[in-house]
Amino acid sequence: xxxxxxxxxxxxxxxxxxxxxxxxxxxxxxxxxxxxxxxxxxxxxxxxxxxxxxxxxxxxxxxxxxxxxxxxxxxxxxxxxxxxxxxxxxxxxxxxxxxxxxxxxxxxxxxxxxxxxxxxxxxxxxxxxxxxxxxxxxxxxxxxxxxxxxxxxxxxxxxxxxxxxxxxxxxxxxxxxxxxxxxxxxxxxxxxxxxxxxxxxxxxxxxxxxxxxxxxxxxxx
Numbered sequence: 001x002x003x004x005x006x007x008x009x010x011x012x013x014x015x016x017x018x019x020x021x022x023x024x025x026x027x028x029x030x031x032x033x034x035x036x037x038x039x040x041x042x043x044x045x046x047x048x049x050x051x052x053x054x055x056x057x058x059x060x061x062x063x064x065x066x067x068x069x070x071x072x073x074x075x076x077x078x079x080x081x082x083x084x085x086x087x088x089x090x091x092x093x094x095x096x097x098x099x100x101x102x103x104x105x106x107x108x109x110x111x112x113x114x115x116x117x118x119x120x121x122x123x124x125x126x127x128x129x130x131x132x133x134x135x136x137x138x139x140x141x142x143x144x145x146x147x148x149x150x151x152x153x154x155x156x157x158x159x160x161x162x163x164x165x166x167x168x169x170x171x172x173x174x175x176x177x178x179x180x181x182x183x184x185x186x187x188x189x190x191x192x193x194x195x196x197x198x199x200x201x202x203x204x205x206x207x208x209x210x211x212x213x214x215x216x217x218x219x220x221x
Contacts, residue, residue: 001116001120002077002078002080003075003077003079003082004076004077006080006112006113007106007107007108008094011030011035011094011107013037013038013104014026014036014062015038016037016039016044016061019058019060019061020060021058021059023035023047023052023062024058031111033049033093034046034092035094036104037067042103042104043071043103043104044071045067045071046072047062047067051067072095073096074086074095075099075100080113080120087108087113093109094109095108120157121156122157122174127174128177128179129172129174129175130175130180130184130187130194130196131170131194131196131198132170132171132187132195133168133170134171134192134193136162136168136169143190147183148173148175148186150186151182151183153175153182153183154176155174155175156174156176157174158171159171160172184197
């Protein structure tokens with residue numbers, strides 16, 4: 001998934017002729033805390049609601065104020081992981097997108113990012129989750145996939161994480177089956193350390209599914 005495929009078609013950009021009050025009204029309407037300021041496709045920067053609260057005259061055009069605007073952005077060819085990184089690091093509710101000519105073409109909102117990422121990791125698909133701990137030298141994706149498939153299951157998504165303090169890798173695997181016992185047993189036979197399992201029971205999976213559907217309905221409001 002690339003940035004150009006995630007651009008919102010409803011969130012507008014501000015112009016320097018818009019007032020701070022206009023910006024706050026749009027932020028409230030679109031449930032964001034940031035908006036880009038753009039003049040003639042030139043991205044001038046990102047303004048936050050806190051920036052507007054600090055203005056002495058929020059009813060005046062933004063161009064009348066000396067603003068120190070941050071200019072975070074991604075290019076339209078960048079991957080969703082790049083967008084998530086900058087949004088998380090800077091705590092943004094949206095990320096501006098520019099083309100290769102550095103012209104502004106839109107934004108990716110936090111809500112759209114969450115929805116698309118949930119598709120990427122198969123969060124909407126019922127299935128069990130297994131967490132495995134391995135040493136960095138023991139990480140072998142092909143072997144893990146083979147063990148899962150030999151247990152008559154499939155990998156829907158997989159990601160690895162490592163804390164700064166820990167030497168071990170934590171591998172999180174989402175399966176296409178709710179019952180993970182057969183896969184867990186297979187991993188343990190091959191000497192893998194299974195740290196945790198989730199969604200091992202149907203009623204637990206139903207609860208998670210309902211919570212996910214409620215979240216999606218809330219984001220669509």
